[in-house]
Amino acid sequence: MLRGLLPALSLALVLIAIAWLNPRAISYFGFNLMLNLAIPIALATIAQMFVIAGNELDLSIGTFVGFVGCVTATWLRDAPLGGILVLLGAIGVYALLGALIHLRNLPSIVVTLGMSFVWQGLAVLVLPKPGGKAPDWLLAIMSFKPPYVPFPILAALVIAIVVHFGLMRTSYGVILRGSGGNAAALRRAGWSLLKTKIALFALTGLFGVLSGMALIGITTSADANIGNGYTLLSIAGVILGGGEFVGGRVSPIGAVLGALTLALAASPLLTFMHIPPDWQVAANGAILIIVLAARVLISRRER
Amino acid sequence: MKKLLVLGAFAAMLASGTALADTSGKKIAFSNNYAGNSWRQAMLDSYGIVTKKAVDDKIVGAADIFTTADKEVPTQAAQVQNLILQGYDAIVINAASPDALNGAIKQACDAGIVVVSFDGIVTEPCAYRVVVDFKDMGKQEVEQMAKFQPKGGNLLEIRGLAGTSIDDAIHAGILEGVAAHPEFKIVGSVTGDWDQTTAQKAVATILPSLPDVVGIVDQGGDGYGAAQAFAAANKPRPTIIMGNRQDELKWWKEQKDKDGYQTWSASIAPGVSSLAFWVAQQVLDGRKDIPHDLLVPYLAFTQDDFEAALPKIKEGGVATHEYSQEDAIAAIKANIKQ
Numbered sequence: 001m002l003r004g005l006l007p008a009l010s011l012a013l014v015l016i017a018i019a020w021l022n023p024r025a026i027s028y029f030g031f032n033l034m035l036n037l038a039i040p041i042a043l044a045t046i047a048q049m050f051v052i053a054g055n056e057l058d059l060s061i062g063t064f065v066g067f068v069g070c071v072t073a074t075w076l077r078d079a080p081l082g083g084i085l086v087l088l089g090a091i092g093v094y095a096l097l098g099a100l101i102h103l104r105n106l107p108s109i110v111v112t113l114g115m116s117f118v119w120q121g122l123a124v125l126v127l128p129k130p131g132g133k134a135p136d137w138l139l140a141i142m143s144f145k146p147p148y149v150p151f152p153i154l155a156a157l158v159i160a161i162v163v164h165f166g167l168m169r170t171s172y173g174v175i176l177r178g179s180g181g182n183a184a185a186l187r188r189a190g191w192s193l194l195k196t197k198i199a200l201f202a203l204t205g206l207f208g209v210l211s212g213m214a215l216i217g218i219t220t221s222a223d224a225n226i227g228n229g230y231t232l233l234s235i236a237g238v239i240l241g242g243g244e245f246v247g248g249r250v251s252p253i254g255a256v257l258g259a260l261t262l263a264l265a266a267s268p269l270l271t272f273m274h275i276p277p278d279w280q281v282a283a284n285g286a287i288l289i290i291v292l293a294a295r296v297l298i299s300r301r302e303r
Numbered sequence: 304m305k306k307l308l309v310l311g312a313f314a315a316m317l318a319s320g321t322a323l324a325d326t327s328g329k330k331i332a333f334s335n336n337y338a339g340n341s342w343r344q345a346m347l348d349s350y351g352i353v354t355k356k357a358v359d360d361k362i363v364g365a366a367d368i369f370t371t372a373d374k375e376v377p378t379q380a381a382q383v384q385n386l387i388l389q390g391y392d393a394i395v396i397n398a399a400s401p402d403a404l405n406g407a408i409k410q411a412c413d414a415g416i417v418v419v420s421f422d423g424i425v426t427e428p429c430a431y432r433v434v435v436d437f438k439d440m441g442k443q444e445v446e447q448m449a450k451f452q453p454k455g456g457n458l459l460e461i462r463g464l465a466g467t468s469i470d471d472a473i474h475a476g477i478l479e480g481v482a483a484h485p486e487f488k489i490v491g492s493v494t495g496d497w498d499q500t501t502a503q504k505a506v507a508t509i510l511p512s513l514p515d516v517v518g519i520v521d522q523g524g525d526g527y528g529a530a531q532a533f534a535a536a537n538k539p540r541p542t543i544i545m546g547n548r549q550d551e552l553k554w555w556k557e558q559k560d561k562d563g564y565q566t567w568s569a570s571i572a573p574g575v576s577s578l579a580f581w582v583a584q585q586v587l588d589g590r591k592d593i594p595h596d597l598l599v600p601y602l603a604f605t606q607d608d609f610e611a612a613l614p615k616i617k618e619g620g621v622a623t624h625e626y627s628q629e630d631a632i633a634a635i636k637a638n639i640k641q
Contacts, residue, residue: 022388022389024388024389024390025385025388029388030388033384033385033387033388033410034381034384034385034388036384037377037380037381037384040377041377124465124466128466129466129467129468129471130400130401130402130403130466130467130468131401131402132402215377218380218406219376219377219380219403219404219405219406219407220402220403220405220406220409221402221403221405222402222403223376223399223400223402223403223466224465224466225374225375225376225400225466226375226376226377226400226403227377228373228375229373229375229377229378230377263381266372266378266381267371267378267381267382267385268381268385268388271369271382271385271386271389272385272389274367277335277338277347277351277368277369277370280369280370280371280372281338281370281371281372284371284372285372
């Protein structure tokens with residue numbers, strides 16, 4: 001029980017700390033500013049969650065998001081059809097990677113680490129120097145201001161509910177998680193593990209694409225290095241949200257909450273604390289460790 | 304007598320040109336995206352020295368420094384958004400990307416915040432840019448090289464962090480310089496990331512495949528590493544353009560004492576951060592005539608004056624210059640004239 005509540009609890013703690021340090025931040029305007037960059041992080045975290053559900057790890061999601069960002073800020077604006085094809089193709093590449101990893105029984109860490117350089121290289125090819133511009137419709141979506149509820153919170157709710165329903169409430173979702181939980185049982189029951197792996201990786205690709213597009217919708221233009229930090233953030237987000245590296249134990253709602261917590265703890269909290277500049281970088285790391293350690297302590301007590 | 308004093312004080316106020324509006328209650332934040340090399344450390348030091356005095360003198364209310372934990376664009380964009388929420392009046396920024404922060408910068412401008420970028424500048428039109436003419440610096444490197452190597456020959460180029468505007472501008476300047484001096488030919492190019500260790504590794508890797516090289520054109524922070532790579536490979540020492548780092552100038556002095564080695568050194572002074580601070584203060588002061596693009600000179604050393612500068616640079620540091628409010632006013636004036 002505590003385990004399921006932990007992601008929400010840590011988010012509440014960080015929010016209370018922020019409210020105490022800077023009451024002005026707890027407002028419609030404040031949430032918009034603090035959380036809009038958490039949307040792409042949440043999407044990247046969901047992407048990472050799918051591979052983790054299959055006992056794999058994706059070290060290329062960060063540079064993939066960067067690549068998608070570069071495509072979004074160039075081709076998707078200038079030649080929408082070509083841009084869409086490239087992005088669909090990228091999801092296809094992810095599906096193929098899943099097949100490759102399953103068929104050749106390769107460690108996903110090695111394959112995706114290699115792919116991270118491929119995506120980075122492609123990103124620099126598409127956009128050799130920072131620039132480009134997000135398509136207008138994307139800018140309009142990301143700067144949408146719904147009444148009462150700030151857009152980032154609305155977006156986080158939609159992402160969490162859609163993925164929760166898909167992965168936790170449908171029968172194929174159970175199969176997908178089962179491929180990480182007990183692959184042997186699944187195979188004996190007649191399910192294709194190849195198909196589940198392809199599906200998981202394709203979903204990762206899909207949410208990676210969404211993450212890159214959301215990011216460019218906020219920043220308005222791209223940079224080949226824009227997503228590099230997302231690899232580790234997304235893994236930390238999944239774990240913070242109650243996921244496990246093995247066993248197909250993941251939680252979409254937890255992952256979204258974890259991503260929001262990380263986004264808030266890393267930047268707003270730090271900025272509002274007025275830490276001397278020499279210590280800021282270390283403090284950022286310390287906050288992450290404290291938040292993650294709390295989660296490990298509680299889940300250990302449960303055993 | 305009393306009247307005279309008041310008049311005198313009034314005249315002094317007018318002369319200093321700072322009395323347009325009161326900035327003593329204004330808060331200026333510094334958003335920095337990286338602190339991990341000697342240049343950035345010197346930049347933070349200069350900024351700290353100048354702003355501490357400005358706060359003590361009650362010229363501004365507060366000048367806080369914020370550094371992000373990684374070099375990432377989204378982190379800095381989030382940081383800028385948080386500084387907006389904190390209620391700062393101005394943000395001085397060394398940006399992780401010239402374009403990708405524009406969304407956050409625009410939000411800051413819309414909230415009535417003055418944004419002044421330097422070194423890593425932002426292209427959003429509402430922000431101010433304090434730029435060093437990096438292209439001219441690159442061109443000048445080849446011009447200087449032509450003095451030391453009048454016969455010309457092969458050059459090795461060391462590039463900076465890929466995908467940054469600074470790397471792009473210096474590289475463009477070098478290409479322009481080589482076009483004007485056809486006696487030089489760039490036979491190899493490596494990425495040194497403005498870091499001695501990275502540059503040393505990169506140069507050592509490409510060295511065996513290179514023909515004889517007479518000179519190295521680079522971007523600063525990579526000259527000493529290149530020299531080490533050449534020494535380790537037992538290759539003849541080329542003319543290496545330096546980048547004002549202490550280790551580079553020290554090596555230059557050692558070589559000069561040994562056999563009269565000649566070269567040239569240039570880089571952007573890290574203290575340009577303090578210039579950006581004063582520009583922000585001037586804008587807050589109510590000045591409306593400040594151009595959004597301010598060109599400031601780079602800091603260069605020649606054979607004659609580098610030894611005098613060397614003792615003043617911290618071990619492992621970089622030559623700098625702390626700018627004063629008068630410097631900023633002079634720089635603004637020079638740019639208005641153009």
